[in-house]
Amino acid sequence: MDFKRFTGPQAGSQKYDLLTAIAVAGLNGSPGFQTSMLRLVALVTARYNWRNDELTVGQREMARLWSVDERTVKREVKRLTKLEILLQLRPGVRGRVAAYRLNYAEIYRLSEPHWDKVGPDFSARMEVQQPQDAPPAEKVVRVDFAAARSAEPMPPADTPWPRTLARLAQSDPGLYRSWFSGLALESFENGLLMLKAPSAFAAQYVLTHHMRPLHGMAQQEFPGLRRIEIGS
Structure with a gap:
């Protein structure tokens, strides 16, 4: 919505x-x-x-x-x-x-x-x-994001990263669809959260423009989170 x-x-x-x-x-x-x-x-x-x-x-x-x-x-x-x-x-x-x-x-x-x-x-x-049903995203975006995640096993739904994505989707559906839905979890160790984006451009854009909401939501699910890095 x-x-x-x-x-x-x-x-x-x-x-x-x-x-x-x-x-x-x-x-x-x-x-x-x-x-x-x-x-x-x-x-x-x-x-x-x-x-x-x-x-x-x-x-x-x-x-x-x-x-x-x-x-x-x-x-x-x-x-x-x-x-x-x-x-x-x-x-x-x-x-x-x-x-x-x-x-x-x-x-x-x-x-x-x-x-x-x-x-x-x-x-x-x-x-x-009142909120309206959002139009479907462009096909190329859906295909790119799906392909980016297809090679990686999806984590169980009730784990920190899917819960972080759910928080982001609820907070700002448009921003989630455009930039956060394609991010995948790589690791979380010693306070460092490593994510993977569909492309180098997407990784850099999120790091530059959308780190504040991403870090805020992730911090609620990953205790001790200090830094987020995004690769491609």
């Missing part, structure tokens, strides 16, 4: 509609879920980085915004990520703040049964904005 990014002349109204969707989903849930959605609305309104499409806020700042202690913040963030309303992009390690992204597809799914309660105009706009 692909979603529309909140850019362009209509971005402001689209953000309001998204916040309305979060709120109406919460209002039609349990009291605990209502509280979670109210906190999320406040956090997104105050601190979401729309340009980078991510949320990087420290627990202390969240606690101050929500008027709770940091233990409550940890529980709330864990709940929102477990519900897949928030997707973790990078863990908070070595004093660095964790990074999260709104899962637009899940927000639309949770709120869709209640759009009509807001009004027909809102329903009509949300039908246009």
Whole structure:
């Protein structure tokens, strides 16, 4: 599934509609879920980085915004990520703040049964904005990626690398299809993750332009990860 990014002349109204969707989903849930959605609305309104499409806020700042202690913040963030309303992009390690992204597809799914309660105009706009099935990738890309992986045995699904790929696909389906889906695991030793790309160009492009999301997702599945190298 692909979603529309909140850019362009209509971005402001689209953000309001998204916040309305979060709120109406919460209002039609349990009291605990209502509280979670109210906190999320406040956090997104105050601190979401729309340009980078991510949320990087420290627990202390969240606690101050929500008027709770940091233990409550940890529980709330864990709940929102477990519900897949928030997707973790990078863990908070070595004093660095964790990074999260709104899962637009899940927000639309949770709120869709209640759009009509807001009004027909809102329903009509949300039908246009909600994630659509992505068109199939060009055949040459699929063939190249499949061929690049065919010579290597695929690792079991419930192992770190397939789980990393699943995180990348969920976080940004378009980026995953274009650049990450063709990467294959070669080894992981002493904190070094070695990957193989379909071509030297693909390897260099990921290293130059897309290492931040790749490293962040891999770090959650490969404890002790220090560096990623990509060959072809």
